[in-house]
Amino acid sequence: MANYTGPKVKLSRRVGVPIADIPKHTTKRQLNPPGMHGFRGRRLRDYGIRLNEKQKLRFHYNVLEKQFRRYMAEAGRTQGNTGTVLLRLLEQRLDNVIRRLGWARTIWAARQIVSHGHVLVNGKKCNIASLQVKVGDTITLKEGIQKLVRENMESLPGHEVPEWLTFDPSTLEAKVAAVPTADQVPFDVNLNLIIEFYR
Numbered sequence: 001m002a003n004y005t006g007p008k009v010k011l012s013r014r015v016g017v018p019i020a021d022i023p024k025h026t027t028k029r030q031l032n033p034p035g036m037h038g039f040r041g042r043r044l045r046d047y048g049i050r051l052n053e054k055q056k057l058r059f060h061y062n063v064l065e066k067q068f069r070r071y072m073a074e075a076g077r078t079q080g081n082t083g084t085v086l087l088r089l090l091e092q093r094l095d096n097v098i099r100r101l102g103w104a105r106t107i108w109a110a111r112q113i114v115s116h117g118h119v120l121v122n123g124k125k126c127n128i129a130s131l132q133v134k135v136g137d138t139i140t141l142k143e144g145i146q147k148l149v150r151e152n153m154e155s156l157p158g159h160e161v162p163e164w165l166t167f168d169p170s171t172l173e174a175k176v177a178a179v180p181t182a183d184q185v186p187f188d189v190n191l192n193l194i195i196e197f198y199r
Helices: 009-015 046-061 065-077 082-091 094-100 107-115 143-154 191-197
Strands: 119-121 124-126 138-141 165-168 173-176
Touching (some): 009 046, 046 191, 082 094, 082 191, 094 107
Antiparallel strands (some): 119 124, 119 138, 165 173
């Protein structure tokens, strides 16, 4: 599966919000546009506002446009609020679960841990970052990566594991306890604008 490998801070600059919770992305200087005075250019029109909101969500979960369109189509077909279903599908990706647990500092690091085959889902090796975890699934790590994961967890003081995941720090075993809800997503996004973008 294709993956974005370009400069990451540029993505935060483009959408004007940090897409990773690390100092490189969250400092105010990094979020300003390049140039002496950080010239913003013209004011965004309706299309630009919707595009920016969509890109913000896409960059946060590190999915390409084609994948994102597929998630939108599936959310539209599924019963319930389209925006809420879309967020649930994105939150239940395996690479995102690794990030939410604090096992990786960024979504790109989480994806690498998964794609290198270090993650076990229900005791079976899984190297598919887009795998949808279900309620009751158990997520563990191979022994070779546990030291790195513990270092990552120590470098993220104050990180809170969301309520829909249960986690035992001593054994590094996590379980999906519930379905994630829109209010458990730790960043602001206007889902109505994203749905309007694809209409």
